[in-house]
Amino acid sequence: MPKPASPIRNKPRGGPVRGSRTGRPIMALLDLFGRRWSLRILWELRERSMTSRTLRAACDEASPTVLNERLKELRAAGFIELIPPGGYGLTEMGRELLGLLLPLHRFAERWEKERS
Amino acid sequence: MPKPASPIRNKPRGGPVRGSRTGRPIMALLDLFGRRWSLRILWELRERSMTSRTLRAACDEASPTVLNERLKELRAAGFIELIPPGGYGLTEMGRELLGLLLPLHRFAERWEKERS
DNA sequence: AGCGCACGCTACATATTCTGTAGCAAGGAC
DNA sequence: GTCCTTGCTACAGAATATGTAGCGTGCGCT
Numbered sequence: 001m002p003k004p005a006s007p008i009r010n011k012p013r014g015g016p017v018r019g020s021r022t023g024r025p026i027m028a029l030l031d032l033f034g035r036r037w038s039l040r041i042l043w044e045l046r047e048r049s050m051t052s053r054t055l056r057a058a059c060d061e062a063s064p065t066v067l068n069e070r071l072k073e074l075r076a077a078g079f080i081e082l083i084p085p086g087g088y089g090l091t092e093m094g095r096e097l098l099g100l101l102l103p104l105h106r107f108a109e110r111w112e113k114e115r116s
Numbered sequence: 117m118p119k120p121a122s123p124i125r126n127k128p129r130g131g132p133v134r135g136s137r138t139g140r141p142i143m144a145l146l147d148l149f150g151r152r153w154s155l156r157i158l159w160e161l162r163e164r165s166m167t168s169r170t171l172r173a174a175c176d177e178a179s180p181t182v183l184n185e186r187l188k189e190l191r192a193a194g195f196i197e198l199i200p201p202g203g204y205g206l207t208e209m210g211r212e213l214l215g216l217l218l219p220l221h222r223f224a225e226r227w228e229k230e231r232s
Numbered sequence: 233a234g235c236g237c238a239c240g241c242t243a244c245a246t247a248t249t250c251t252g253t254a255g256c257a258a259g260g261a262c
Numbered sequence: 263g264t265c266c267t268t269g270c271t272a273c274a275g276a277a278t279a280t281g282t283a284g285c286g287t288g289c290g291c292t
Contacts, residue, residue, distance in 0.1 A: 025228035039146045112141035
């Protein structure tokens, strides 16, 4: 492990996750989603499980370095799991979360229209 | 303006926003939210408008550089607006979006509990 | 007028994070 | 055995974020 835990983004270690120095879980969630590819990964897994390589293809061939970092974080968070040979898929809680995120799709369509 | 539009993250310019090379607005949205402080800013404005400096305080004193970049992007997206002297606040569409994001709060609480 | 202060916003050097390419070790099918 | 795909890592270079300082404007004050 070449990176011994980021010294700045984990500044107030002792709390559960970065960004939640208040301890409020919503902050941890917003922070986790505020990293590149987090939301995208969850979104791409919404219908079916995927191998890491297929997932990478679905995410515009994002760098495997970050992708694997996100996959670790999302696994640690309990939203996805790795079940060979199917690959990565949503957990029970992951599906629950996706249920909340799904309405964004229709909103995004309306949003697209209303901006000139 | 010292930065003439990022050459990589805007790679496939011609599309509306980064990450939406398919043109699907949901991708643009997921990508916008996948940048640091985007979601947090929207979240902090959920109840009241704030001056940029108060907002910065609410966001753990995040760097004003990125914060202002996000504020620009969110304004361009039509989610927030600047109305002096009240400061930054959600637009009509911003409030609509927040409505979808709000259930995350309760989910986050349950999530916190279920992870050992 | 001057002074003080908060506003939105920017400069710039430093630190962190992401990208892109290459590659490893393990496992399965043949 | 060879061939192929899997999950995952190394590493250099590029993009992005951080932290401190400060600018110019406007407003209220005397």
